[in-house]
Amino acid sequence: MAPGPTIRDVAARAGTSTAVVSYVLNDGPRPVAADTRARVLAAVDELGYRRNSQARALRVNRTETLGLVVPDMAKPFFAELARAIEDAAFARGYRLLVGNAHFDVARESDQLRALLGARVDAVVLVPSDDPAAAVELLRRNRLPHVLVHRTHPDAPGIAGDDTDAGRRAVEHLLAHGCRRIALLGDGTAEADDPVSLRVRGARAVLAAHERPELAVSCPFPNLRDDSYRATLALLAADPQIDALCATTDEHALGALRAATEVGRRVGDDLALVSIDGTELGAYLVPALTTLTAPFAALGEDAVEVVLDPARAPAIVRRRPFGLAIRRSCGCSPDRPNTTLKA
Amino acid sequence: MAPGPTIRDVAARAGTSTAVVSYVLNDGPRPVAADTRARVLAAVDELGYRRNSQARALRVNRTETLGLVVPDMAKPFFAELARAIEDAAFARGYRLLVGNAHFDVARESDQLRALLGARVDAVVLVPSDDPAAAVELLRRNRLPHVLVHRTHPDAPGIAGDDTDAGRRAVEHLLAHGCRRIALLGDGTAEADDPVSLRVRGARAVLAAHERPELAVSCPFPNLRDDSYRATLALLAADPQIDALCATTDEHALGALRAATEVGRRVGDDLALVSIDGTELGAYLVPALTTLTAPFAALGEDAVEVVLDPARAPAIVRRRPFGLAIRRSCGCSPDRPNTTLKA
DNA sequence: TTGAAAGCGATACCAA
DNA sequence: TTGGTATCGCTTTCAA
Numbered sequence: 001m002a003p004g005p006t007i008r009d010v011a012a013r014a015g016t017s018t019a020v021v022s023y024v025l026n027d028g029p030r031p032v033a034a035d036t037r038a039r040v041l042a043a044v045d046e047l048g049y050r051r052n053s054q055a056r057a058l059r060v061n062r063t064e065t066l067g068l069v070v071p072d073m074a075k076p077f078f079a080e081l082a083r084a085i086e087d088a089a090f091a092r093g094y095r096l097l098v099g100n101a102h103f104d105v106a107r108e109s110d111q112l113r114a115l116l117g118a119r120v121d122a123v124v125l126v127p128s129d130d131p132a133a134a135v136e137l138l139r140r141n142r143l144p145h146v147l148v149h150r151t152h153p154d155a156p157g158i159a160g161d162d163t164d165a166g167r168r169a170v171e172h173l174l175a176h177g178c179r180r181i182a183l184l185g186d187g188t189a190e191a192d193d194p195v196s197l198r199v200r201g202a203r204a205v206l207a208a209h210e211r212p213e214l215a216v217s218c219p220f221p222n223l224r225d226d227s228y229r230a231t232l233a234l235l236a237a238d239p240q241i242d243a244l245c246a247t248t249d250e251h252a253l254g255a256l257r258a259a260t261e262v263g264r265r266v267g268d269d270l271a272l273v274s275i276d277g278t279e280l281g282a283y284l285v286p287a288l289t290t291l292t293a294p295f296a297a298l299g300e301d302a303v304e305v306v307l308d309p310a311r312a313p314a315i316v317r318r319r320p321f322g323l324a325i326r327r328s329c330g331c332s333p334d335r336p337n338t339t340l341k342a
Numbered sequence: 343m344a345p346g347p348t349i350r351d352v353a354a355r356a357g358t359s360t361a362v363v364s365y366v367l368n369d370g371p372r373p374v375a376a377d378t379r380a381r382v383l384a385a386v387d388e389l390g391y392r393r394n395s396q397a398r399a400l401r402v403n404r405t406e407t408l409g410l411v412v413p414d415m416a417k418p419f420f421a422e423l424a425r426a427i428e429d430a431a432f433a434r435g436y437r438l439l440v441g442n443a444h445f446d447v448a449r450e451s452d453q454l455r456a457l458l459g460a461r462v463d464a465v466v467l468v469p470s471d472d473p474a475a476a477v478e479l480l481r482r483n484r485l486p487h488v489l490v491h492r493t494h495p496d497a498p499g500i501a502g503d504d505t506d507a508g509r510r511a512v513e514h515l516l517a518h519g520c521r522r523i524a525l526l527g528d529g530t531a532e533a534d535d536p537v538s539l540r541v542r543g544a545r546a547v548l549a550a551h552e553r554p555e556l557a558v559s560c561p562f563p564n565l566r567d568d569s570y571r572a573t574l575a576l577l578a579a580d581p582q583i584d585a586l587c588a589t590t591d592e593h594a595l596g597a598l599r600a601a602t603e604v605g606r607r608v609g610d611d612l613a614l615v616s617i618d619g620t621e622l623g624a625y626l627v628p629a630l631t632t633l634t635a636p637f638a639a640l641g642e643d644a645v646e647v648v649l650d651p652a653r654a655p656a657i658v659r660r661r662p663f664g665l666a667i668r669r670s671c672g673c674s675p676d677r678p679n680t681t682l683k684a
Numbered sequence: 685t686t687g688a689a690a691g692c693g694a695t696a697c698c699a700a
Numbered sequence: 701t702t703g704g705t706a707t708c709g710c711t712t713t714c715a716a
Contacts, residue, residue, distance in 0.1 A: 018694075019703055029696065032702085036701080052694070058396045083414070095460050099428070100428050365711095371711090372712085378686085401711045
């Protein structure tokens with residue numbers, strides 16, 4: 001790093017003091033005469049001055065930097081979420097320090113400690129698993145934070161309305177006239193992770209319609225493989241199944257592959273609806289009908305909440321999902337939302 | 343942010359001076375007696391002291407932070423590259439400030455300026471387009487940097503051996519006995535962007551074998567859509583085509599969709615080989631045969647080079663791609679690498 | 685082996 | 701409206 005000009009150099013060149021330069025640079029806290037301000041600005045320009053953010057951070061005790069920890073930024077869902085968060089942070093002039101937890105809570109804590117060391121102003125955490133330890137760490141260190149996607153009762157959280165998404169996924173399948181719907185996802189009755197919520201929503205609708213349900217367990221993190229194998233087994237055991245509800249796009253990927261391999265034509269003699277809404281879905285064959293997470297809104301909410309701890313007592317917003325109707329459910333341009341072929 | 347204990351508090355508690363505490367914390371530059379060191383460490387522990395990295399950065403003029411700018415961190419290829427870079431940075435104790443350029447060079451410059459303001463120690467740039475302006479900006483500001491994936495003569499660069507990848511993709515197709523191979527990708531003869539290099543490699547092999555080639559232009563950034571439409575047109579215009587060489591996995595996605603829609607069975611009566619090697623490929627139907635970029639090595643090289651500007655005069659390493667043989671090329675467990683059905 | 689103190693660059697109080 | 705200066709927390713020189 002070149003040393004670069006300092007505020008003193010600017011002051012000297014503008015024939016004034018560092019205090020005044022600071023006033024100009026920060027629009028306060030004292031007023032500055034128009035011509036003085038002009039000279040300062042000119043000096044800044046001529047010198048190519050850029051203020052030292054470390055020095056400023058030391059002084060004002062704010063870094064204008066946010067930390068983000070995600071389970072795996074290479075997985076489409078988290079990648080799209082991370083992009084939305086970066087967009088929101090950038091729009092507000094904040095920088096983003098990103099760390100990968102590799103779906104490992106120990107690594108997640110390491111990343112949080114690194115952020116603590118970096119003295120970020122706040123942390124956006126997309127938990128890899130149970131966030132209890134992470135929340136405890138953040139609270140103990142009084143570091144403002146918000147959880148995204150997977151939440152926790154002791155921390156402000158932002159998430160999509162997963163239960164509703166699960167509900168709507170099954171409803172869409174029922175509207176197609178599907179009679180035997182298998183659920184792909186590992187949900188427990190008490191847990192409040194996104195997949196469990198989606199499973200609960202889906203089950204509620206199935207129960208209300210007195211439809212048989214075949215829930216299949218697909219534990220993280222090898223979703224695609226697990227879902228692939230589970231679907232294979234499922235279809236072999238019960239040929240009557242005419243619809244699949246995947247609780248994530250990753251599950252859908254595995255299901256699509258399995259179904260195709262055993263000769264089922266997805267979107268034709270087997271309906272598939274997924275939840276997540278990653279960009280990917282639009283380009284699969286057949287294109288995935290999926291409940292789309294409100295990525296942009298989640299990113300904006302997360303950044304907004306975390307930057308204003310005052311208004312983040314324990315909010316958990318539940319933004320609604322969108323619905324991208326494509327081919328995998330049996331809908332088609334000419335035959336929208338009708339019963340599948342037998 | 344809680345103010346937290348400072349080095350003075352630690353010194354006071356350990357009954358010594360801040361200088362000694364610093365010596366202990368940094369293992370130097372002066373030696374410290376064993377018992378003094380123990381007292382300091384104990385104090386650090388009891389107080390839960392964490393050093394202020396801004397103050398340190400101000401003093402030593404290093405932030406232990408790297409900047410990373412990518413075209414779009416939600417696109418699988420860049421997401422996997424970013425993950426590899428984060429892994430490498432984390433392993434060396436560096437933090438990573440990540441910025442998205444949205445495939446826009448103006449935004450890319452904004453991001454670089456933000457990193458300049460953050461006074462990162464160095465920048466890893468995955469250029470969105472021609473990196474000339476970015477390189478100029480980085481050089482002018484004397485900020486150590488390395489370009490990844492897409493390189494530039496005036497800057498150190500790290501990339502996979504794209505030309506070789508293009509070559510091998512076509513060679514694999516030829517080994518399958520394919521006779522009419524269409525190339526999906528927008529390459530110009532002079533450009534040195536990855537896609538152009540891949541196209542050149544592919545063309546060289548085709549030329550050497552005196553095979554007709556049908557190169558198709560698919561400009562960024564709507565690769566999937568462009569590739570989809572191009573493939574549709576291509577297949578309609580020339581039914582003889584028995585193989586597709588996609589220059590990126592994104593191109594492959596569009597091609598797969600188009601081919602399937604017009605009734606071609608990829609991996610069966612139409613071979614497809616791609617280049618990139620994103621995780622995605624393994625889960626498509628059929629699974630994608632693809633030249634795999636050496637993500638981990640690229641990430642490590644990039645971080646290594648950028649942290650040691652001394653040994654980065656103008657290196658452009660060209661790491662070899664791997665080859666993931668799956669189904670889309672016509673290979674199969676029982677029928678590896680044989681001629682496709684007619 | 686230890687410690688007093690200078691200083692990194694910016695902010696903002698207090699006095700002018 | 702302006703400017704001198706103490707201060708943020710840490711590193712490191714210099715003297716002891």
